[in-house]
Amino acid sequence: xxxxxxxxxxxxxxxxxxxxxxxxxxxxxxxxxxxxxxxxxxxxxxxxxxxxxxxxxxxxxxxxxxxxxxxxxx
Numbered sequence: 640x641x642x643x644x645x646x647x648x649x650x651x652x653x654x655x656x657x658x659x660x661x662x663x664x665x666x667x668x669x670x671x672x673x674x675x676x677x678x679x680x681x682x683x684x685x686x687x688x689x690x691x692x693x694x695x696x697x698x699x700x701x702x703x704x705x706x707x708x709x710x711x712x713x
Contacts, residue, residue: 651659667675 664672
């Protein structure tokens with residue numbers, strides 16, 4: 640349902656982003672915004688590391704399974 644509403648309304652752009660930015664500035668103040676962005680950046684970095692670890696574990700599990708299949712076939 641959320642995807643449908645985004646498709647109908649569209650994403651914010653132009654003046655809407657300025658209004659959103661002003662509201663964020665009023666709510667959090669100028670001093671908190673850098674801290675919020677720093678935390679967001681760390682979170683994105685941790686997400687990327689986690690995705691890479693997951694890909695690595697997935698590929699290792701696939702290669703181990705292939706080795707086991709090769710041993711059974713011999």
